[in-house]
Amino acid sequence: MLRMVKALDITIVGAGNLGSALAMSLHQAGYAIREIVSRDRSPSLRRSQALARNTGAKAVEVSRATLHARVIWFCVPDREIASAATALADRVNWRGKIAFHSSGALSSNELSALKWRGASVASVHPLMTFVARSRPLLKRVPFALEGDGAAVRAARSVVRSLEGEAFSIAAKHKTAYHAWGTFTSPLLLSLFVTAEEVARLAGVPPTLARRRMLPILRQTLENYAKHGPVGAFSGPIIRGDTATVQKHLQVLRKNSGAFEVYSALARAALNNLPTQNRAALAKLLRGRDSKSASSG
Numbered sequence: 001m002l003r004m005v006k007a008l009d010i011t012i013v014g015a016g017n018l019g020s021a022l023a024m025s026l027h028q029a030g031y032a033i034r035e036i037v038s039r040d041r042s043p044s045l046r047r048s049q050a051l052a053r054n055t056g057a058k059a060v061e062v063s064r065a066t067l068h069a070r071v072i073w074f075c076v077p078d079r080e081i082a083s084a085a086t087a088l089a090d091r092v093n094w095r096g097k098i099a100f101h102s103s104g105a106l107s108s109n110e111l112s113a114l115k116w117r118g119a120s121v122a123s124v125h126p127l128m129t130f131v132a133r134s135r136p137l138l139k140r141v142p143f144a145l146e147g148d149g150a151a152v153r154a155a156r157s158v159v160r161s162l163e164g165e166a167f168s169i170a171a172k173h174k175t176a177y178h179a180w181g182t183f184t185s186p187l188l189l190s191l192f193v194t195a196e197e198v199a200r201l202a203g204v205p206p207t208l209a210r211r212r213m214l215p216i217l218r219q220t221l222e223n224y225a226k227h228g229p230v231g232a233f234s235g236p237i238i239r240g241d242t243a244t245v246q247k248h249l250q251v252l253r254k255n256s257g258a259f260e261v262y263s264a265l266a267r268a269a270l271n272n273l274p275t276q277n278r279a280a281l282a283k284l285l286r287g288r289d290s291k292s293a294s295s296g
């Protein structure tokens, strides 16, 4: 099958979790990936070489990068974006070039060293999780865009080619946006491991707990998607079953971390979801919280 080659060519800086998945998807979507730029050290270069082999690109250390591509996409950790951009600022003429980074929390200002030299800059954040040994499809994945007009237009076109869904986010909203995103995967995982801890109290080891939890987790997600949070909500809080909640709190005193998570989520449920016996449940959760804090 003939692959349509896209007008924009791209260099990726950083062959980590996001950079690897993105480079592969961009390559498959028909973008020429020119260079995979790594730090000047051999383990970093080896990672870049592996990715370069799979994307038809050249693996280069920062000190050797030509940066000839029109788009330079920084896929480095948030704390490294500004310094990685500064390190490349005097290497080429940035006029007419486009620079992206993919931080959810930081704005395109992180790339100001390149903007001052004539680049058009944007933050381009996929609301998706990228970890080792998994490459999520980007189809229908939302991408939050923010930055200069030309860079945002280019980002929209790239996202369209990846079959993602671009949307605009104001720079002032990026921190809140990223806090929202943090609930959708990292903190959800934290909830899952807390649930595994509670399973231990029931004599079920974590690996078995994980396997036994998956059907209800999957069904909950499906119900949430189809019927929304109210339609998907079940359990002792919607039934207003204060005696059961009281017993939960008693047993959870054996694990103060799980107790705190349960109490915080139960209070959020009282605030945001339908329930019977709201006042009694609220009183129960308030009382138990202070006892937990004093029991240390």
Ligand SMILES: NC(=O)c1ccc[n+]([C@@H]2O[C@H](COP(=O)([O-])OP(=O)(O)OC[C@H]3O[C@@H](n4cnc5c(N)ncnc54)[C@H](OP(=O)(O)O)[C@@H]3O)[C@@H](O)[C@H]2O)c1
Binding pocket: 013, 014, 015, 016, 017, 018, 019, 037, 038, 039, 043, 044, 045, 047, 062, 074, 075, 076, 077, 078, 080, 083, 084, 101, 102, 103, 104, 105, 125, 126, 127, 128, 129, 130, 131
């Ligand atoms: N992972 C996600 O789920 C996800 C989702 C959306 C957005 N993002 C964003 O994507 C960006 C990268 O995150 P990540 O999770 O992919 O991080 P990561 O897996 O830690 O990868 C970061 C990569 O950057 C390289 N690197 C670090 N400093 C560098 C520098 N100064 N110059 C060149 N390369 C450098 C690292 O290489 P070495 O350590 O090998 O030298 C590593 O390959 C972040 O802005 C993050 O907010 C991540």
